Amino acid sequence: MLEKYLDYSAEVLEAKKAGKAIVALESTIISHGMPYPQNVETAKEVEDIIRQGGAVPATIAILDGKIKIGISDEELEFLATSNDIEKASRRDLPYLIATKKNGATTVAATMICAELAGIEVFVTGGIGGVHREAETTMDISADLQELAKTNVAVVCAGAKSILDIGLTMEYLETNGVPVVGYETDKLPAFYTRSSEFDVNFRVDDASTAADLIRTKWELGLNGGVVIANPIPEEHALEEAFITNVIETALKEAKENNIAGKNVTPFLLGKVKELTEGTSLTANIALVKHNAVVGAGIAVKLQK
Amino acid sequence: MLEKYLDYSAEVLEAKKAGKAIVALESTIISHGMPYPQNVETAKEVEDIIRQGGAVPATIAILDGKIKIGISDEELEFLATSNDIEKASRRDLPYLIATKKNGATTVAATMICAELAGIEVFVTGGIGGVHREAETTMDISADLQELAKTNVAVVCAGAKSILDIGLTMEYLETNGVPVVGYETDKLPAFYTRSSEFDVNFRVDDASTAADLIRTKWELGLNGGVVIANPIPEEHALEEAFITNVIETALKEAKENNIAGKNVTPFLLGKVKELTEGTSLTANIALVKHNAVVGAGIAVKLQK
Amino acid sequence: MLEKYLDYSAEVLEAKKAGKAIVALESTIISHGMPYPQNVETAKEVEDIIRQGGAVPATIAILDGKIKIGISDEELEFLATSNDIEKASRRDLPYLIATKKNGATTVAATMICAELAGIEVFVTGGIGGVHREAETTMDISADLQELAKTNVAVVCAGAKSILDIGLTMEYLETNGVPVVGYETDKLPAFYTRSSEFDVNFRVDDASTAADLIRTKWELGLNGGVVIANPIPEEHALEEAFITNVIETALKEAKENNIAGKNVTPFLLGKVKELTEGTSLTANIALVKHNAVVGAGIAVKLQK
Numbered sequence: 001m002l003e004k005y006l007d008y009s010a011e012v013l014e015a016k017k018a019g020k021a022i023v024a025l026e027s028t029i030i031s032h033g034m035p036y037p038q039n040v041e042t043a044k045e046v047e048d049i050i051r052q053g054g055a056v057p058a059t060i061a062i063l064d065g066k067i068k069i070g071i072s073d074e075e076l077e078f079l080a081t082s083n084d085i086e087k088a089s090r091r092d093l094p095y096l097i098a099t100k101k102n103g104a105t106t107v108a109a110t111m112i113c114a115e116l117a118g119i120e121v122f123v124t125g126g127i128g129g130v131h132r133e134a135e136t137t138m139d140i141s142a143d144l145q146e147l148a149k150t151n152v153a154v155v156c157a158g159a160k161s162i163l164d165i166g167l168t169m170e171y172l173e174t175n176g177v178p179v180v181g182y183e184t185d186k187l188p189a190f191y192t193r194s195s196e197f198d199v200n201f202r203v204d205d206a207s208t209a210a211d212l213i214r215t216k217w218e219l220g221l222n223g224g225v226v227i228a229n230p231i232p233e234e235h236a237l238e239e240a241f242i243t244n245v246i247e248t249a250l251k252e253a254k255e256n257n258i259a260g261k262n263v264t265p266f267l268l269g270k271v272k273e274l275t276e277g278t279s280l281t282a283n284i285a286l287v288k289h290n291a292v293v294g295a296g297i298a299v300k301l302q303k
Numbered sequence: 304m305l306e307k308y309l310d311y312s313a314e315v316l317e318a319k320k321a322g323k324a325i326v327a328l329e330s331t332i333i334s335h336g337m338p339y340p341q342n343v344e345t346a347k348e349v350e351d352i353i354r355q356g357g358a359v360p361a362t363i364a365i366l367d368g369k370i371k372i373g374i375s376d377e378e379l380e381f382l383a384t385s386n387d388i389e390k391a392s393r394r395d396l397p398y399l400i401a402t403k404k405n406g407a408t409t410v411a412a413t414m415i416c417a418e419l420a421g422i423e424v425f426v427t428g429g430i431g432g433v434h435r436e437a438e439t440t441m442d443i444s445a446d447l448q449e450l451a452k453t454n455v456a457v458v459c460a461g462a463k464s465i466l467d468i469g470l471t472m473e474y475l476e477t478n479g480v481p482v483v484g485y486e487t488d489k490l491p492a493f494y495t496r497s498s499e500f501d502v503n504f505r506v507d508d509a510s511t512a513a514d515l516i517r518t519k520w521e522l523g524l525n526g527g528v529v530i531a532n533p534i535p536e537e538h539a540l541e542e543a544f545i546t547n548v549i550e551t552a553l554k555e556a557k558e559n560n561i562a563g564k565n566v567t568p569f570l571l572g573k574v575k576e577l578t579e580g581t582s583l584t585a586n587i588a589l590v591k592h593n594a595v596v597g598a599g600i601a602v603k604l605q606k
Numbered sequence: 607m608l609e610k611y612l613d614y615s616a617e618v619l620e621a622k623k624a625g626k627a628i629v630a631l632e633s634t635i636i637s638h639g640m641p642y643p644q645n646v647e648t649a650k651e652v653e654d655i656i657r658q659g660g661a662v663p664a665t666i667a668i669l670d671g672k673i674k675i676g677i678s679d680e681e682l683e684f685l686a687t688s689n690d691i692e693k694a695s696r697r698d699l700p701y702l703i704a705t706k707k708n709g710a711t712t713v714a715a716t717m718i719c720a721e722l723a724g725i726e727v728f729v730t731g732g733i734g735g736v737h738r739e740a741e742t743t744m745d746i747s748a749d750l751q752e753l754a755k756t757n758v759a760v761v762c763a764g765a766k767s768i769l770d771i772g773l774t775m776e777y778l779e780t781n782g783v784p785v786v787g788y789e790t791d792k793l794p795a796f797y798t799r800s801s802e803f804d805v806n807f808r809v810d811d812a813s814t815a816a817d818l819i820r821t822k823w824e825l826g827l828n829g830g831v832v833i834a835n836p837i838p839e840e841h842a843l844e845e846a847f848i849t850n851v852i853e854t855a856l857k858e859a860k861e862n863n864i865a866g867k868n869v870t871p872f873l874l875g876k877v878k879e880l881t882e883g884t885s886l887t888a889n890i891a892l893v894k895h896n897a898v899v900g901a902g903i904a905v906k907l908q909k
């Protein structure tokens with residue numbers, strides 16, 4: 001039944017048959033997260049890093065209503081340049097697939113497709129979370145509910161501080177999702193190596209991370225594991241700088257009566273504007289670093 | 304095991320054996336939603352519309368602790384006139400069934416019973432949602448959690464605007480529930496054909512709706528699908544009129560220090576008082592229209 | 607697979623083989639809930655009460671990474687006196703087990719381990735809930751999500767009124783969890799026999815409670831059932847007294863700018879300080895009473 005929906009690349013199919021470690025990658029970063037041609041370059045470099053780590057990359061996207069598990073160079077170019085790619089979260093998959101449309105998968109949708117394909121590790125930049133002002137807007141990313149129920153480990157650099165990280169941690173705690181620091185006691189915040197929040201647990205090697213993940217699922221404790229891996233020191237933005245950028249942006253938002261659901265896109269735009277090139281460089285660096293860690297964990301899980 | 308709890312009408316049992324399309328109907332609208340005798344008349348007319356559409360109606364209720372899947376004329380009369388019928392949501396089913404009581408099933412409980420009986424489509428008036436002031440009261444209908452997990456498509460005219468429709472849409476998005484507009488881009492709001500909110504997707508025929516629903520469940524994406532079907536134009540209330548009614552009611556509520564959980568019943572009462580006959584007529588018209596659409600989708604799903 | 611994680615005591619293992627009723631007990635009350643030596647004495651007395659009721663007690667804890675289902679006297683002493691015992695909720699189990707650490711199980715984690723061991727009834731003091739100010743802090747105990755999905759009946763004396771009991775009831779309703787009063791119409795609030803809130807249903811004997819629980823699970827309605835059993839009259843604190851204590855504490859919190867997540871520990875400390883010996887005596891009395899009721903229900907469920 002499922003087979004008719006999934007379309008594996010030759011590389012991934014071979015890896016599955018050989019029992020090799022596979023690492024899922026999302027496509028929102030390609031279609032909506034980075035400008036061209038950096039999106040294509042980064043996607044290819046990240047795939048290569050995973051190969052060098054001894055695993056096989058499986059970039060996931062919806063193309064013509066098929067769930068692609070692994071994409072070709074032409075498909076990557078299409079995802080990176082077309083304007084006809086919807087952002088695909090859990091709620092969007094049935095529509096996009098039934099009506100044969102294209103979709104770039106978010107963290108939530110990539111987790112779903114990875115689980116369908118039997119892939120246990122997924123590398124991304126940052127997870128979605130509880131938005132600032134969510135106390136009144138209830139704007140909470142579907143990524144968090146996916147982490148609560150879908151069996152995929154998500155290697156990321158934490159969540160962006162334009163989100164409310166404290167509320168995000170509370171939501172994950174209520175839903176029983178472990179947030180594991182990789183070589184860190186502090187929760188990283190995407191552009192920065194730390195935040196004011198502690199991770200739940202620290203692990204210092206891929207083997208321990210893999211043990212924790214395997215134990216969770218063997219116990220029947222369904223849901224994801226957040227592996228929070230800080231951005232490499234040399235590319236990290238200053239915490240004071242990024243905090244200042246966000247505070248400036250929040251102040252501007254207030255002055256312009258931007259509230260509720262409009263705050264997040266406004267903050268995203270301001271951060272981009274005020275940090276310019278450095279934020280893109282940082283984003284690329286952290287994703288690559290996550291790929292190194294993710295491949296390592298995937299290899300250990302396969303043993 | 305399950306069999307001892309379920310009691311099928313002869314018509315539904317035959318339909319199951321013959322592999323015919325079946326459409327579930329709820330009983331709260333009968334016991335608590337409409338006055339007598341309009342409740343009985345409407346229930347019968349809606350059942351007939353479903354039969355004319357090529358499907359078999361299965362009105363669901365709890366009687367003497369049995370889950371009725373399809374009810375007789377006498378049972379309908381009893382549900383429509385007795386004062387001894389509890390409102391039954393998810394949390395109530397075990398108690399009512401174990402202690403052999405009577406219950407009129409809400410959207411949540413009807414979804415549960417439909418799924419137990421293998422029925423995939425359910426026609427109702429409107430779904431529950433996030434209540435106004437839920438930011439502080441946490442008053443959120445159990446219907447939304449049911450939509451997050453139970454595999455039944457719910458054909459409705461949206462949610463009443465006495466609820467907070469924006470927060471309801473956020474909650475459904477977080478939980479991955481598709482809200483599909485049937486021949487509309489705008490989310491209908493029960494008495495009106497539209498609201499300020501967009502649906503997630505628009506479909507224009509039963510076949511596409513059925514494809515989307517089937518795809519969702521075949522992918523293992525558990526949970527419902529909201530098919531939002533606007534009230535027919537000739538029976539729709541004016542958006543300005545109903546907005547004005549609600550604003551008047553909200554103002555009165557504030558003046559009388561009615562807050563939190565007391566707001567919704569107050570608003571319901573005021574809408575009834577200020578719209579009088581027209582709101583009942585509208586309610587009947589939209590349910591009938593939902594029955595037409597629901598039967599069509601059920602027939603397509605059965606193919 | 608599961609077997610390697612679970613370590614049964616001889617008594618529990620024998621009970622399982624003989625098909626005897628078993629009642630789970632948590633260990634947070636031992637390690638973090640009561641001072642020494644009252645914690646050891648109470649744990650033993652509660653176990654004996656369960657035996658006298660015709661069931662077998664299974665105190666649950668994580669020791670050296672094993673899930674203990676039933677503990678020895680030495681293990682009890684260790685849990686009661688060591689400083690090296692983590693508080694273990696759902697999110698903590700994989701880490702503690704994979705890294706071979708010790709953990710005292712909360713309501714959520716005890717429910718999980720009980721279900722893994724096939725135990726249907728769990729006796730505790732009180733459940734976690736929605737914290738005061740959770741509208742802004744989103745501080746909601748993982749116990750509530752566990753009640754939403756894990757098939758264990760939890761016999762307790764309600765929730766402490768330092769929590770927001772009204773919001774806790776709303777959250778449970780949204781998630782379809784029945785809150786059943788045992789010989790009471792009013793929700794007990796731990797130290798007091800009642801609160802301003804009604805339970806959903808009242809049952810007056812173990813047999814009816816067991817029927818309700820069995821019916822729920824046979825219908826496939828996954829999740830827990832709260833059996834709210836009021837503290838015995840002779841040990842109950844006065845509602846006016848405890849309300850006054852909490853109001854005094856809330857006032858002090860405000861004067862000292864204690865807000866958000868810091869409110870609950872502050873209130874807990876103040877209640878302890880202002881009620882002194884009486885609150886410990888009450889706590890012991892209510893747990894013992896819950897053990898009587900829990901054993902009775904477990905025996906009925908086993909029939």
Ligand SMILES: [Mn+2]
Pocket residue numbers: 139140141142476
């Ligand atoms: Mn959102």
Ligand SMILES: [Mn+2]
Pocket residue numbers: 442443444445779
């Ligand atoms: Mn409610």
Ligand SMILES: [Mn+2]
Pocket residue numbers: 173745746747748
């Ligand atoms: Mn908490």
